[in-house]
Amino acid sequence: MTRRAFPVRLVAVVTVLGLVAGGGRLIAPLAVRAVIDDDLDLSTVDRVLPLAVVGVLVAGLASWALHRVVVTTIERALASVRRAGIEQVHALAPATREDLGHAGLVSRLGPDLDAVTTFVASGGVQLWGHLCQMVVAAVIMLVFCAPLTLGVVAIAALMVVALVRLQAVVARRFDEVRRAFSGVADEVGEMTAGIGLVHATASEDRVVARLAAASEATHAAQRRTLWPMHAGMALGEVAISTMTVLVVVGGTWWAAGPLDLSTGDVVALVFLVTFFVRPLQGAVQSFSEAQGALAGWRRATELLDVPLPAADRTVALPDGPLSVRLEQVDLAYGDAAPVVHGLSLEIAAGEHVALVGRTGSGKSTVARALTRQLDPVAGRLLLGGVDVAQVAPEGFTARVCVVGQDPFLFDTTVLANVLLGRPGADEADVRLVLERLSLLDWAESLPDGLQTRVGSRGESLAVGERQLVALARTALVDPDLLVLDEATSGVDPATEARLQSALAVVTRGRTTVTIAHRLAAARAADRVLVLADGRLVEDGPHPVLAAADGPYSRLFTVWSDDHLLERNPIP
Numbered sequence: 139m140t141r142r143a144f145p146v147r148l149v150a151v152v153t154v155l156g157l158v159a160g161g162g163r164l165i166a167p168l169a170v171r172a173v174i175d176d177d178l179d180l181s182t183v184d185r186v187l188p189l190a191v192v193g194v195l196v197a198g199l200a201s202w203a204l205h206r207v208v209v210t211t212i213e214r215a216l217a218s219v220r221r222a223g224i225e226q227v228h229a230l231a232p233a234t235r236e237d238l239g240h241a242g243l244v245s246r247l248g249p250d251l252d253a254v255t256t257f258v259a260s261g262g263v264q265l266w267g268h269l270c271q272m273v274v275a276a277v278i279m280l281v282f283c284a285p286l287t288l289g290v291v292a293i294a295a296l297m298v299v300a301l302v303r304l305q306a307v308v309a310r311r312f313d314e315v316r317r318a319f320s321g322v323a324d325e326v327g328e329m330t331a332g333i334g335l336v337h338a339t340a341s342e343d344r345v346v347a348r349l350a351a352a353s354e355a356t357h358a359a360q361r362r363t364l365w366p367m368h369a370g371m372a373l374g375e376v377a378i379s380t381m382t383v384l385v386v387v388g389g390t391w392w393a394a395g396p397l398d399l400s401t402g403d404v405v406a407l408v409f410l411v412t413f414f415v416r417p418l419q420g421a422v423q424s425f426s427e428a429q430g431a432l433a434g435w436r437r438a439t440e441l442l443d444v445p446l447p448a449a450d451r452t453v454a455l456p457d458g459p460l461s462v463r464l465e466q467v468d469l470a471y472g473d474a475a476p477v478v479h480g481l482s483l484e485i486a487a488g489e490h491v492a493l494v495g496r497t498g499s500g501k502s503t504v505a506r507a508l509t510r511q512l513d514p515v516a517g518r519l520l521l522g523g524v525d526v527a528q529v530a531p532e533g534f535t536a537r538v539c540v541v542g543q544d545p546f547l548f549d550t551t552v553l554a555n556v557l558l559g560r561p562g563a564d565e566a567d568v569r570l571v572l573e574r575l576s577l578l579d580w581a582e583s584l585p586d587g588l589q590t591r592v593g594s595r596g597e598s599l600a601v602g603e604r605q606l607v608a609l610a611r612t613a614l615v616d617p618d619l620l621v622l623d624e625a626t627s628g629v630d631p632a633t634e635a636r637l638q639s640a641l642a643v644v645t646r647g648r649t650t651v652t653i654a655h656r657l658a659a660a661r662a663a664d665r666v667l668v669l670a671d672g673r674l675v676e677d678g679p680h681p682v683l684a685a686a687d688g689p690y691s692r693l694f695t696v697w698s699d700d701h702l703l704e705r706n707p708i709p
C-alpha cells in the first residue's frame with residue numbers, strides 16, 4: 139500500500155469546521171448571559187438576537203460542511219482501499235489467496251469496510267463535532283471561572299472513567315445478544331432447510347422447542363444489556379446535576395466573594411456545563427463504536443500488506459503449445475506434509491494426457507500446480523522448458539487455462555461470459571467460436587439466445603451447460619496449455635454429447651491435461667497417467683494400460699461396470 143503524507147490541510151479544515159459547528163451552538167448561553175446582565179433590557183435582546191440567529195445558522199452550515207467533507211473524504215479513501223484491495227487480490231499468489239479464504243476476502247473488502255462507512259455516517263462526524271464543542275465550552279468556562287471549570291472537568295473525568303467501564307460491559311452484553319441472535323438464525327435455517335426430514339421424522343415439537351429455547355436465550359441476553367445501559371444514562375444525569383449544583387452554589391459563592399461573577403455568568407456556566415457534558419456522553423458512546431470501525435479498517439488494510447509473489451518472475455513463456463515437465467516435484471497445502479511426492483513426468487507440446495486415480499490420489503493438486511495455484515515445495519515444474527517459478531504473472535492466464543468441474547460464471551449474459559475470454563472480442567468472434575465448437579445451435583436455443591442471463595454464479599444453467607460456456611470462453615482465450623477437470627455429475631446425455639464434441643475441438647493440437655473421472659475421457663487422451671497416494675504409478679496409452687494387469691485396468695473394470703449399469707440400469 140502506498141503510504142500517503144499526513145493530510146495537514148484536511149485536518150485543518152475539519153478542525154476549523156468542527157470548532158465553528160461546535161462553538162456556534164454556544165452562542166445561545168452567551169446571548170442569555172448578555173440579556174440577563176443587562177437586566178433583561180429589550181434593546182439588548184434586539185441586539186443579541188440577530189447575532190444569535192446568525193451564530194446558530196453559521197454553526198448549522200459548518201456542521202453540514204463538516205459532514206460533507208468527512209463523508210466524502212472517507213468514502214474516497216474507502217473506495218481507493220477497495221480498489222487497491224481488489225488489485226492486491228489479483229496480484230496475490232493463488233496459494234496465498236486460498237489461505238486467506240474466499241469468505242475472508244469478501245468480508246475484508248465488504249462488511250469490514252462498510253463498518254467504517256456506517257460509523258462515519260452515523261456517529262463519526264458527530265463525535266468530531268462533540269469533541270470540538272466540548273473544547274470550546276471548556277475554554278469559555280475557563281475564561282468565566284477557572285476554579286469552577288476545574289471542578290466540572292474533574293467530575294467529568296470521573297464520569298468518563300465510569301462510562302468507559304460501563305461501555306465495555308455493554309459491548310460484551312451486545313456480543314452475547316449477537317451470538318444469541320445467530321443461534322436463532324441457525325435454528326430457523328436448519329428448520330427450513332431440513333423441513334422434509336422434520337416432517338418425515340415427526341420431530342416438529344423438538345424443533346419448535348429448540349427454537350423457543352434459542353429465542354428465550356435472546357431475550358435473556360437482551361435483558362442483561364439493560365442495566366449497564368441505563369446505569370450509563372443515569373450516571374450522565376447524576377453527573378450533570380452534580381455539576382449544575384456545583385456551578386450554581388460555587389458561582390453564587392464566588393460571585394458574592396473573591397471573583398467578579400455576574401448572574402449572567404453563573405446562568406451561562408450552568409448552560410455551558412450541559413453543552414460540555416452531553417457531547418461527552420455521546421463521545422464516550424461513539425468511541426466504542428469507533429473501535430468496531432477501526433477494527434474493520436485494520437482488517438481491510440492488512441490485506442494490502444500481504445506479501446506479493448517475488449518480483450523476479452520476469453521470464454516469458456515461449457510461443458506455441460507448451461510442453462510440461464515435472465522433476466521430482468513435491469506438492470503440499472500450507473505447512474502440512476506433501477500430498478504429492480517426488481512426481482516426475484513429461485508431457486510433449488500438443489499432447490493430450492488424462493490424469494486418473496482414486497479420489498484423493500492428487501489429481502486436482504497436480505492440476506493446481508500446472509496452473510500455478512500451488513507452488514512446488516520441492517523439485518521443478520517446467521512449462522515450455524521454463525521453470526514456472528521464474529515465469530512472469532502477466533499473460534500467464536492467457537497461456538494456461540483451467541476449466542473446472544463447475545466453472546464460475548458471472549451474473550450476466552452467456553455472451554458477456556464468453557467475451558471475457560479475450561479483451562476486444564465482439565459478438566461475431568463469439569458466434570464464430572461457438573460455431574467451431576458446434577455449440578451455436580445450443581446457445582441460440584436458450585431462452586434469450588446469447589443474451590440469456592446465467593444467474594448468480596451461473597445457477598440458471600445446468601453444470602454441464604456452465605462447462606459449455608466455460609469451454610467457449612476458453613476457446614476464445616486460445617491457451618497453449620489447457621487443464622480440464624471433467625464434470626462428474628449433473629450432465630444429461632444431450633449436454634454430454636455436446637461437451638464431448640466441443641472438447642474434441644478445443645483440445646485438438648493443444649497441450650491438454652484432463653482430470654478424468656470416467657472412462658470416455660481417459661480413452662480420448664493420447665496417454666494416461668495413473669496417480670495413487672500422490673505418486674505416479676502407471677503411464678501409457680489407454681489400450682496398453684487397459685490390457686496390463688495394473689491399477690489402471692482395475693479402475694477400467696470398475697468404470698466399465700458402471701458404464702454398463704448406466705446403460706442397462708438394474709430393474
Ligand SMILES: Nc1ncnc2c1ncn2[C@@H]1O[C@H](COP(=O)(O)OP(=O)(O)OP(=O)(O)O)[C@@H](O)[C@H]1O
Nearest residue numbers: 236471474477495496497498499500501502503504
Ligand atoms: N485445499 C486443500 N487443503 C489441504 N489439503 C487438501 C486440499 N485439497 C486437497 N487436499 C488433500 O490433498 C490430497 C489430494 O487431494 P486431491 O484433491 O488432489 O485429490 P483428487 O485425486 O483430485 O481427488 P478427487 O478425485 O476426489 O478430486 C487429499 O489428501 C486431500 O485431502
